[in-house]
Amino acid sequence: MNELEQAGLARLRDGWISGGAVFELAPAEWKTVAAAATPDEQERRLLAIAAQALDVALRPAAPRTLKRRPPLPVLALPLLPDRLRPLLRAALKHAADARRKAQVVKLVASRGFVAHPMDWMPATSDQTAPDVYAPWIDWQANSEGQRHGSLDKLTVENWTDFYPAARRVALASMRWSEPAAARLLIELKAPAESADVRLSLVELIRIGLGPADASFLKSLATDRSGKVRELAGRMLAMLGEKGDGGPDLPVNELAGFIEEGKAGFIRRRITYNPAKTKSHAQEQRRAELFELCNLVDLAARFGVSESDFITGWQFGTDNNADILLSRMVAASGSDAVVAHMADMLMAAGGKPALFVLHLMPRLDGRRQRVLIRQIIKDAQFPAALHLAHDIDAGWLDWDDVSNGRFLAVFRSGISANDDPTRRAVEDIAETIGCLATAPAAAKFIDETVAAGLPPASPSLALLRLNAALAENQSVQ
Amino acid sequence: MQLDLKTIEALAPDQASLGAAAKLTKRSNWPRLETHEQLGLIWGECQGSGSNPYRVMFDTADHGYKCTCPSRKFPCKHILALMWIGVTAPTTFDRVDQTPDWVNDWIGRRRKPGQQPAQPGTEGKSIDDALQPQESPAPVEDAAAAERREAAQRKRAEDTRSAVSAALDELDQWIADQLRLGLSGFVDASSERCRRIAARLVDLKAAALAGRIDELPSRLLALRNEERPDAAIRELGKLVLLAKAWRAAPDDPELKRLVSTSETREQVLAHPDAIQVESDWEVLGEKIETRRDGLVSHATWLLDLKSPTPHFALLLDFFPASAGRRSNAFAPGDRFKARLVFYPSRSPLRALVAERFGDVASGAWPEAGVNTAADPLAAYAAFQDGAPWLSDCPLVLPPGTIQLDERDAAWWQGANGPQGIALPVAGTVNQTVLGLDLTATAALWNGARLELLASQSSIGRLDLS
Numbered sequence: 001m002n003e004l005e006q007a008g009l010a011r012l013r014d015g016w017i018s019g020g021a022v023f024e025l026a027p028a029e030w031k032t033v034a035a036a037a038t039p040d041e042q043e044r045r046l047l048a049i050a051a052q053a054l055d056v057a058l059r060p061a062a063p064r065t066l067k068r069r070p071p072l073p074v075l076a077l078p079l080l081p082d083r084l085r086p087l088l089r090a091a092l093k094h095a096a097d098a099r100r101k102a103q104v105v106k107l108v109a110s111r112g113f114v115a116h117p118m119d120w121m122p123a124t125s126d127q128t129a130p131d132v133y134a135p136w137i138d139w140q141a142n143s144e145g146q147r148h149g150s151l152d153k154l155t156v157e158n159w160t161d162f163y164p165a166a167r168r169v170a171l172a173s174m175r176w177s178e179p180a181a182a183r184l185l186i187e188l189k190a191p192a193e194s195a196d197v198r199l200s201l202v203e204l205i206r207i208g209l210g211p212a213d214a215s216f217l218k219s220l221a222t223d224r225s226g227k228v229r230e231l232a233g234r235m236l237a238m239l240g241e242k243g244d245g246g247p248d249l250p251v252n253e254l255a256g257f258i259e260e261g262k263a264g265f266i267r268r269r270i271t272y273n274p275a276k277t278k279s280h281a282q283e284q285r286r287a288e289l290f291e292l293c294n295l296v297d298l299a300a301r302f303g304v305s306e307s308d309f310i311t312g313w314q315f316g317t318d319n320n321a322d323i324l325l326s327r328m329v330a331a332s333g334s335d336a337v338v339a340h341m342a343d344m345l346m347a348a349g350g351k352p353a354l355f356v357l358h359l360m361p362r363l364d365g366r367r368q369r370v371l372i373r374q375i376i377k378d379a380q381f382p383a384a385l386h387l388a389h390d391i392d393a394g395w396l397d398w399d400d401v402s403n404g405r406f407l408a409v410f411r412s413g414i415s416a417n418d419d420p421t422r423r424a425v426e427d428i429a430e431t432i433g434c435l436a437t438a439p440a441a442a443k444f445i446d447e448t449v450a451a452g453l454p455p456a457s458p459s460l461a462l463l464r465l466n467a468a469l470a471e472n473q474s475v476q
Numbered sequence: 477m478q479l480d481l482k483t484i485e486a487l488a489p490d491q492a493s494l495g496a497a498a499k500l501t502k503r504s505n506w507p508r509l510e511t512h513e514q515l516g517l518i519w520g521e522c523q524g525s526g527s528n529p530y531r532v533m534f535d536t537a538d539h540g541y542k543c544t545c546p547s548r549k550f551p552c553k554h555i556l557a558l559m560w561i562g563v564t565a566p567t568t569f570d571r572v573d574q575t576p577d578w579v580n581d582w583i584g585r586r587r588k589p590g591q592q593p594a595q596p597g598t599e600g601k602s603i604d605d606a607l608q609p610q611e612s613p614a615p616v617e618d619a620a621a622a623e624r625r626e627a628a629q630r631k632r633a634e635d636t637r638s639a640v641s642a643a644l645d646e647l648d649q650w651i652a653d654q655l656r657l658g659l660s661g662f663v664d665a666s667s668e669r670c671r672r673i674a675a676r677l678v679d680l681k682a683a684a685l686a687g688r689i690d691e692l693p694s695r696l697l698a699l700r701n702e703e704r705p706d707a708a709i710r711e712l713g714k715l716v717l718l719a720k721a722w723r724a725a726p727d728d729p730e731l732k733r734l735v736s737t738s739e740t741r742e743q744v745l746a747h748p749d750a751i752q753v754e755s756d757w758e759v760l761g762e763k764i765e766t767r768r769d770g771l772v773s774h775a776t777w778l779l780d781l782k783s784p785t786p787h788f789a790l791l792l793d794f795f796p797a798s799a800g801r802r803s804n805a806f807a808p809g810d811r812f813k814a815r816l817v818f819y820p821s822r823s824p825l826r827a828l829v830a831e832r833f834g835d836v837a838s839g840a841w842p843e844a845g846v847n848t849a850a851d852p853l854a855a856y857a858a859f860q861d862g863a864p865w866l867s868d869c870p871l872v873l874p875p876g877t878i879q880l881d882e883r884d885a886a887w888w889q890g891a892n893g894p895q896g897i898a899l900p901v902a903g904t905v906n907q908t909v910l911g912l913d914l915t916a917t918a919a920l921w922n923g924a925r926l927e928l929l930a931s932q933s934s935i936g937r938l939d940l941s
Contacts (some may be wrong), residue, residue: 013706013709016658016659016705017658017659017705018658018660019658019660019661020658021656022655040648041648043655043656044651045716047655050713051711051716054713054923056923059897060899060900062889062898063882063898065881066879066898067881069880070911079936082809082838082936082937086481086482090481121908139911140907449565454501454502455560455561455565456481456498456501456560456564
């Protein structure tokens, strides 16, 4: 279309928008086509020509600048094969929340694959996704599209070349191999970061936490973020560092909720019992205090070591208090006392063993597996498995599942008529779907279906993915 | 078995049906589950609330099905459950060599795609039936009656043609009125104005054209304010062209289809000008729209994987919105070998699956299927030359990327540099696509916007529809 025609088209367009006959405004050649007709027909003919000109002869004007996102980084693991993607999508669809979805991708990563980005993409704030996804988290966060430099080894000089997720992964790795160097980097660079970023950086000190970290953690007592101060205090407590004593400390108030006593006729030993609360308000205050205080301070308040305090605690007296204490130990107990409490409760078995679930993130893989196996073997509270967080995926063997009464309890749950029991059964199937080895997952599906759960039940989605991933296991 | 969970999901009319089907996949619901592997059939009896179980049957080869339940959903939950069990627990079916009578009845009655209607006495009969005395042949219609019937048909056709002609006269007048009153006002009141003329066109037997005009307001509303007048000019201009073309050739099957009514499946299959193509096809994507007349149009776009130039097919289905989501047996990304019959047309696109032969392995699109012309819209220009009254033209674009403008609207940009062509993309795109180099992109271009269907990229095929 030449310039005259373009100008003519613009005139026609303006004329039609406001209304009225526009024949006289048309380009000369167009007029020829439309001339020998009634006035209405002339307009229609011009309209037809204009429509085609707009459709074919004019192209949309591209903006002068279009923003190009940087290429999506290639991850260290291969993408899940296409034929398994529907199974992954089904498992993700059924996963109720971000934590459950993270379990699905964790299982996939444990078998040497990553999800296709069109099926699952970690959120920019995601801190539970497997480390392999860090480049995608940073890619999402970076909307400006600048390319960053070499990602060989994190140093003070190249700190800004790393995006936050990649930096966190690099620092975590350094904390395992060179804890002092990692701490120094955090010490130097954290003050310039925002409170949230500072918090996540200080959190990394937990990896390989040792006495050498104490002075840095103490220096954080003046940090401008309350959350950072609290975290540093917790980690110091893990190292056995007591807080500044004083009559106004909440630990004294907390101690008021605990009764010291004696037990045993021959070997007298000290016991710690949760005092009976008189009102809901008191109960709430006690929960707040357990969250505020550190184990080391509480034990010191009673003049005993952390281990002695835990040994003397009378589990089973008050379920809520037991849970609060477990959480406190997980948050501020030293590694040794966490392991001590876990061993003690697991040896006791039964319901007390379930409190160990609160310590799970602090336990090593061996203890985690022992606990899970024990819960399955006891089969008293199989639904508690749902509470387990941060457990390795894909290791539970069929022998572990078929050991004890677990399968019998599970089968009876399937045939139950009440909704809560059925939901619990579905939760268990989902948890086993994450924990099981591929052969165990396949067998568990058969057992479950034979027991009456519909073969197409969405609760089996993760188990199906797990079983299908068997033949696709790649070397990591 | 050519079935997987994805197919079942695609076939299910809605989520509720899937949920109901899941509950029916218990073995105890099915007193009978059988399969005939050679015939590719599975069937079963599902215990419902009544005294007799529902009889459910499914053909794994072409995904045909039948259930005796009274459900108005298709496929019903019993069929979905049967398929589901077929996929997840195939071993629960008893393998048999004989099909029960009720399955035989169904097979005898149904006509598979591509098959001619069963001729009496040639199939669907048992030996016992064959031993029965033959029924007397249907009485021969007398010549006068045949003549009367043909005359009545001619009269009806003539009446329809006159009515449609009158409809197009009214349409012409209506378009002239819109121009006189101003397109600014038309854009603002398009819904009411289009509804009125569409109703008149329905009265005058131009139903297809009425449906198109009824959808015009929603097409305008999908655009930015400043783009709507141009879009109105384009749409109304195409209507003028279509009306003129119909007047010039009222018996043209393509124009009849666009103005009044579409052919039946049988008419298309029997049409001498209908092109038949046997090839490997990939399902590029779907476009499902609920129309203002209460119908849902379900368009499935296919790419011919063996064609030396980009070649497409469109499977188009309509069903009442009240019946819930209904789908054909395809999901984006599926590949299959089939013989398609195209509706007679200047640029044949709409097609029927006449015969389906089986699945084809997935993979990249063939090099030949990608448009490597210097101008990615050259195919659109050719398409418009043939049928300027049509809008959506399928294309396979060469290597490019999806980028954002200052309003965060998406554009497809050719890989041949920032000076290359850039085309605006309809709707929003998945953010992940912004980080990928697209080696080829299948999309529909309507002169103003690209509707993305699928892409090939460094991480394989991407579903974008």
